[in-house]
Amino acid sequence: MTSSAPTPAYRRLSVEERRSQLLEAALTLFAHRAPEDVSLDDVAEAAGVSRPLVYRYFPGGKQQLYEAALRSAAEELRNCFDEPRDGPLVPRLSRALDRYLAFVDEHDAGFSALLQGGSVVETSRTTATVDGVRRAAAEHILSHLEVTDPGLRLRMTVRMWITAVEAASLIWLDEGKQPPVEELRDWLVDQFVAVLSVTATRDPQTAALAESLSADG
């Protein structure tokens, strides 16, 4: 820890700003490459700083940087689900899906690597971060449906649909982003309404919801 004079570029940013800048550079790299293919040198280069500076902010190296970038991406993804509680339900779901699919489009390679599992950087902490996003998505949907005490069958329906959306996103990326995003969005919305109707035939709580949903549209 010698107090050598920092270069002008280093001096301009506060600790928080520098951390954000490094995180942003890392996130951009991790978004478009598998974690295996990103080195700390790449991050340093993308941020225009030295490798030791990256280590000063992230002493845990690539793993720590990856987990921090993932948490920041998870936060961004949660924000996609924010949707005003006005107007009919189906268009609300449609708008939230639009934002979610834009996120998938923007973070393509990183999104695939993360969700396909078996990555070297995958730990119980990264799994917990991803699960937290899934839970947040389910809570958002249930709160828009205005259900305070969702039963097992309704909860399962919502979580199964969220998993199906994830699977669709991965295949969509794999297939060169086909079918077109608007078609994918409408298709996923229609599937939600369809699986809710299936559950409605065996669950009174879901039946009441399905009815108000179709009255809505």
Next chain:
Amino acid sequence: MTSSAPTPAYRRLSVEERRSQLLEAALTLFAHRAPEDVSLDDVAEAAGVSRPLVYRYFPGGKQQLYEAALRSAAEELRNCFDEPRDGPLVPRLSRALDRYLAFVDEHDAGFSALLQGGSVVETSRTTATVDGVRRAAAEHILSHLEVTDPGLRLRMTVRMWITAVEAASLIWLDEGKQPPVEELRDWLVDQFVAVLSVTATRDPQTAALAESLSADG
């Protein structure tokens, strides 16, 4: 490698038989506990052999034993999908699901640990084994549907449903195996028919299938 006289118990089994016996003991342990909670000593004890003997067959230790047990479970799971190509399609899917859900019931804790990810024994090889089972399930379904050249929308529909079935299995285990397995099976079959109908509205290939499926039932 001294040729000391083996104990009677060791002498009785051939190399292949011994390997199978160890694998079976491991599979039973890994089925009901998270991999973290199974030690080589546990496997040796369950098989009634010494720890060094387990190492002789699986020099890679627990990781190698886990991967071998997983491959053997994957094989068993693939067999669940075998279903004669006779009679209406929906009951065929229903019978295959019955076998699949019995497998999930039997391998509960191991199944959850494996699919929930972030486990210490998870590697790109274990991920590939699980993905192989998913692919086999999709191929089985498409071959029962008698589609030789499935388009993107149909493939996506089948894969999304398979993922939803996996999610349902995990929640089902988490919820103390509720709802009852027969209800879960019928629910999943109904969902398959429903999502196929949704895809049918935007894909001629799926539309033809959905029609023959409803003519069937």
